[in-house]
Amino acid sequence: MRQPGQRMPLYTPEERRRRDETRWTLVQGVLAPLQFAVFLVSLWLVVRYLLTGDGYTAATVSVVVKTLVLYTIMVTGSIWEKVVFGKYLFARPFFWEDVFSILVLALHTAYLVALFAGAEPRNQMFLALAAYVTYVINATQFLLKLRAARLDSAAAKSAGEQDGSAPANRQANPGMVGLTK
Template identity: 65%
Template structure:
């Protein structure tokens, strides 16, 4: 029988809306707030902070984004005007090499922090989507190297790779934000005590 309690339990089980309070919801049943598992254990956070690969990732990520923006402009210029194919192609190759570099160093970082090369639970979906990004960039290199398709089709493949990259970059930015918020809340809990910050 669909009583309000049964319906509410079902909704609570599938509700993942972060704006529940704006729709009249005040919290989880029983007054307990839903808590996501921490991104880092205290030991992982310590390893992350001590790893030189954290700095490498912190430098490579914005560098890769700058290379992406420049390359995107060159690819769009070629598609709009038909001029600058060589430089647009070179820029996508450079972007792909930077991507490979950040993926290798990221795997080393993940190994140092989480004890596995890829697909650590905290970054599982980011790593899964990174595989799509790598596949699309590698496919671009393959079609250029083998001369498959005409230049505009190759550039459209580059744009598909770039679209996947933007989604993946957004995943990592959101994860970085969550880690900062988590780090801040753990510092508050240590400062004021476990019962007061919760």
């Protein structure tokens, strides 16, 4: 039972099972670090362009690639959310992350609009930087959720060991043997 002031677990046991069984979890696990690597390269190219005026084409291509990777991870993430929680977006555990993701998408899309509308290159790059700031905030939100999920999983395993519901193939914690008999 949840104690006062204790947060609700991120996943129900059924949601955790679906998360662990779906291939979309692996897809997200591959795309997230890929997106971060693309972001780092693109950030360097954008900042280099803003500081030196050189490399506009490389910076532009990198922002477009980053945006396409973002769109891909958002679509696959929505599918993952549907499989795990039954909703494509705004499931209870990820509501605020999804809200902020919409801002991230909007700014990346605004960059593409500015690019294709022929906006001044420096303004395009400043818009890309604004999109990247929101991406970093959103990525931090998801990393904090990942940490919370790991803590929940550890707490669930610990509770299972303490109440005797630990899987039979696992050894009981020697310090708990006397308490569970």
